[in-house]
Amino acid sequence: MTTRRSASRPPDRPAGPASTRESPAYPSAEDYIRAVQRPDVVFDRPDLAAATFDTHPMLGIPVPASGSTAVVFRATVGGTPQALRFFTRDDASTQQRYTALNTWFTERGLTGDVAACQWVERAILVNGQRWPMVQMEWVAGRPLDQHVEDLVDDDNRDALATLAGAWRDLLRRAQAARFAHGDLQHGNVLVDDTGRPRLVDFDSSWIAPFEGLPPPSEGGHRNYQPENRVWGPWMDTFPGLVIYLSLLALAREPTQWDQLNDGENLLFGRRDYQPPHQTQAWTRVDRLHDPEIDRLAARLRACCAPDWTASTDLEALLQAPLPWWTRTTATTTATTATSATSAASAASTPPVPPAPAPARPSRLDQTGGANASPWPDVPTTVGASPAPPQPGATWWQQTGGSTPPLSPPARTQAAPAGTPTASPPAPPAGGSPSATRAGRGNRGRSAGAAGPGPAAGRGRSAGRALRALGRALPVAVVAMAVWAVLVGALSPALGLAGAAAFALVPVLLVLFLFAIRARRRRGPPGGT
Incomplete structure (x- = not known):
């Protein structure tokens, strides 16, 4: 009976591919680097034996992108750029998984949103043993965070808004096709030369044929996952919302990037998902005073609740009404801002003689004058102003305004007033590390929970x-x-x-x- 390494086993002690613990350990990154320098010796397949691997400009040897489970080399195979992914752990994936995923992508029309992949059994000879690999389409593009940083440097708000819309469209298609990536983060999203985001690295992915199977050992990047993630069809909803909100917030104010991005996130990190949600990221997003951003931020706060688990796709989540307590939070924030503004105005206004206290007006007498209501009109971030408190009622008994559903943004959104419009930059000529970007997505899993500080900016x-x-x-x-x-x-x-x-x-x-x-x-x- 085949045994698999438990999730609690340290990742630096890989088990072998066979059925016992005494089986040989998977090769290391250094082993693969030495091996691919002689493709004619280590590969049996003629096209792989004639492959040309990209080399480091100074070292002169192939240098892969490394992650916790695999290394990825860029090579030209049969005249076509390919990403060759070699595993360093036995529990990363299996031939059955990747074969089923590739078939599912083709049948469900997702080939334009993901990098095509093919499992090659016994592909390479290393340390006297033959090991498998995944041969993937090379996506000519850049990782999401690098692409976003270029747009921020150019202050290209229109392109950031367009990218946010393209990201939401991608999630809509993937979740409608009953596909969940399982590790959505900046390193596993490549933006190609046309500005279209594409997904890579499918070791944690879920499709309908995997229903009832045990989850993979990989749990996703810590800066993009909720506390109680459940492996299944809706596990991309939370990280999808995190990325969507981050892109829209940057489209409104790109300068947030310098203060909030630390190289392992976009804007939000692990500690931002912990109550009371008063970190620098929340503060800067709240200061935008944008109704759509406020509703998305309130939705993300609701998803950070300890008992919340994803039960639907991102579109349904954004259309659903907000929980009552997020509306109360939004009202409290708006009330605080209004009180501060009123206090500043009062300080600059000369004092006037006191007037007799007016009688309590009716709800219809709200137009001002001597009988104006003492209850201020408090703007909220959920679409409507709350009604004045009823006599004798406590704060949690007050009624909040209704929450209008969120509609998808247009593919191109106008920049805020006063902002010069810029056209999207020309796409980069070169490619990026392929399809998996194996190393970029895994560093955050072992990093501390502390979020970005002033030093990062x-x-x-x-x-x-x-x-x-x-x-x-x-x-x-x-x-x-x-x-x-x-x-x-x-x-x-x-x-x-x-x-x-x-x-x-x-x-x-x-x-x-x-x-x-x-x-x-x-x-x-x-x-x-």
Whole structure:
């Protein structure tokens, strides 16, 4: 009887592919790197034996993307770029799973949303044993977080809004086809050259034929999963909402990226899903004061409840009414903002003589004047203002406004008022690590639960400034070379000190123009 490694077993002690614990351990990443340098020796299939592997520009050897369960190499097989995925653990997946998934993708019309995959049994010879691999379509694109960062750098809000709509469309098609990825996160979503997101890495996936089978050992990236995730058809609903809300919030205010992204998330992280939901991410999203963002944020708060489990797809979740307690939270937040605004106005208004207390008006007398209602009109983020409190009623007995259903956004959304419209950037010419991006999605599982802090934003801002300085440096060098000719011609007349001062002019000019350009690109900080 075949035995499988339990989920509690440490991942750095892989079991073998056979039926006993004494069977050989799976090769390591270093073993595979050495092996693929001689494809004619380690592969039996003629097209694989003639494959050409991409090499590191400095090291000159194939360098894969590494994850907790597999390594991925980019290779040209039969003239076509392919992603070759080799396992480092025995419990990562099986031939039966990948064969069933590939058939399901074809039958349900999902080939445009996922990278095609094929299991190859006994594909490669390593350490005297033959091991399987998954041969996958190479997606010419970039991981979601890298693509988003480029759009943020360009302040391309229209493209971010379009990407959010494309993401929601992808989830709608996948969940309607009874497919759940199981590890939706920035490293397992590639955005191709047309701007279309595509899914890769299916070790944790679910389809209808898997109903009743035990779940895989992989549980998904910690920054995208709820506390009580259940492996099944609706496990993509929560991470799908996290990504959708993050993309829309960035489309409203891209500067949030520098403060909230830490390289292992988009905007939200593990600790943001814990009550009382008063982290920096929630604060910055609330400051947008956008009705659609507020409703999505209230929905995500509701999904973070300890007893919540996904029971439907994302579309049905967004159309359902919000729980009463999220409406109360939204009303309380709005009341606090209104009170602060009223206090500021009162401080700048000269005092007026006191007036006699008016009698309590009826509900119809709400137009102002001497008999105006003492209950303020409190805006809410769920669509309607709450009714005034009834006498003797406590806060939890008050009625909240109705919640209008969320409708899908248009494929292209207009930028907020006052924001210059920019066209989407040209797609990158090169490809990205393939289909699985095995390493990017797994680092967060072993990382601590602490979310991004100010240091993360400062580090990314410094990195962006260094990249821009690197682009400006060649211009400065050329200017210096031209200027040196002029200085050499004028040095007899100016003297040594005068020539040195004269040579500093282009350097100062280039640095001044670079500072102006950087300030214009950054723009004023938002969310305050």
